Amino acid sequence: MKKSFHYCPNCGTADITFDFRKFVCHSCEMVYYQNVATATAVILRRNDEILFTVRNKEPEFGKLDLPGGFTDTDETAEQTCQRELKEELGIEIPLENFTYLLSQPNNYEYKTIPYKTCDLIYEAVFPTDKDFVIEEEEIQDVKWMKLNEIDLNQIGFVSLRKAVEYYIKNH
Ligand SMILES: [Zn+2]
Structure with a gap:
């Protein structure tokens, strides 16, 4: 209902x-x-690949996602990026390493309640000496994908699909 x-x-x-x-x-x-709620997503770059997470919860269960999430009270968007990467993937990246790219509006339905978000998309270079510690409640798996091999239709949220499309075009 x-x-x-x-x-x-x-x-x-x-x-x-x-x-x-x-x-x-x-x-x-x-x-x-x-x-409208502020949310962030991070395009983690390693050579010619970017990192996707595979969602382990609704909405968009099983679809590709970017690490990120809702901005907390009194938090900057860069702090959201840093906190979410730590929570979801167990990796720490300095605040100044997040570069803002673009924003995209999104719909986020949670337990039948619709929310509108403004997703702020950042880029960061993946620190190669780090290992992932995946937050299994939210994420099934992580996938590195080459920019020229990404299937945009596998990306769950329309905002992130558009952001990745923009990123591929400009890099
Ligand atoms: Zn009243």
Whole structure:
């Protein structure tokens, strides 16, 4: 079942509108915005290859993904990149090694609730002396793929598909 708001969380009336981005109560005049969330993704480069993760959870289970995730409160996007690479792959990369490339809007449905994100895409060179420690709850596997052998249709999220397409064209 699609979940949504049916009652005002402040006064309990059903006299509300929720148009996805904005919740309005017509009784107590509460207004609440569901703003676009910031998320990051990192193109990890090693020679002529980039690293993909294989998703181990919904949405886009089994599809190719880039390491990254939602930006926490009071965090910079570069810190998100650094933290997510540590959490997902067990590798540490200095903040100054993340180079911003472009942004892409995305849809992210989690447990039937749709979210809108703005994905900030970064590039970083893979430190060759590091081994992966994969976060198995989120990631099934990692795959290095040569730029000229990447099948964009295997990439789950449309934002990342477009970002990788842009990256291939410009590198
Ligand atoms: Zn209300």
